Amino acid sequence: MRAALDVWRQALVTTVRQDRPDLTARQLAVLLTVYLTAPPHTVRGLATTLNISKPAVTRALDRLGVFGFVKRKQDEADKRNVLVQRTVKGSVYLSEFGEIVHRAMRETASESTEAKE
Numbered sequence: 523m524r525a526a527l528d529v530w531r532q533a534l535v536t537t538v539r540q541d542r543p544d545l546t547a548r549q550l551a552v553l554l555t556v557y558l559t560a561p562p563h564t565v566r567g568l569a570t571t572l573n574i575s576k577p578a579v580t581r582a583l584d585r586l587g588v589f590g591f592v593k594r595k596q597d598e599a600d601k602r603n604v605l606v607q608r609t610v611k612g613s614v615y616l617s618e619f620g621e622i623v624h625r626a627m628r629e630t631a632s633e634s635t636e637a638k639e
Contacts, residue, residue: 525630528626528630529623529626529627529630530623530626532626532629532630533619533622533623533626536622536625536626537619537622542615542618543589543591543615545585545586546582546585548574548578548582549582549585549586551572551582552568552572552579552582552583552586553582553586553591553592553612553615553616554616555568555571555572556568556592556606556608556612557608557612557613557616559571561605561607561608562597562605562606563605563606563607564597564603564604564605564606565579565580565583565604565606566603568583568606583606586612589611589612589615590609590611590612591609591611591612591615592606592607592608592609592612593606593607593609594606594607595607
């Protein structure tokens, strides 16, 4: 478990040192859910999936929208629903974030191997 937490720590330290948006855990959870699970995504659906309130999802989406990571569009089939959509900017952000996590995983594995020797 310590290794997993160290990977996460290294990834977060890297992101805060760079000129990147500083996302909260909730914002990151919403963003990852939108990008890593099959659409369509709605505020109601995200709230249910994450087991958080709809206003909490809305606040996270508001911030993610400011960064250009998601956009909202009215559902043409059901005007009561607002669909949450992925953006190119959000895809690039998560791709880069994934690279940071992957690098942290490799470094942690390397340090673990060196410690055993």
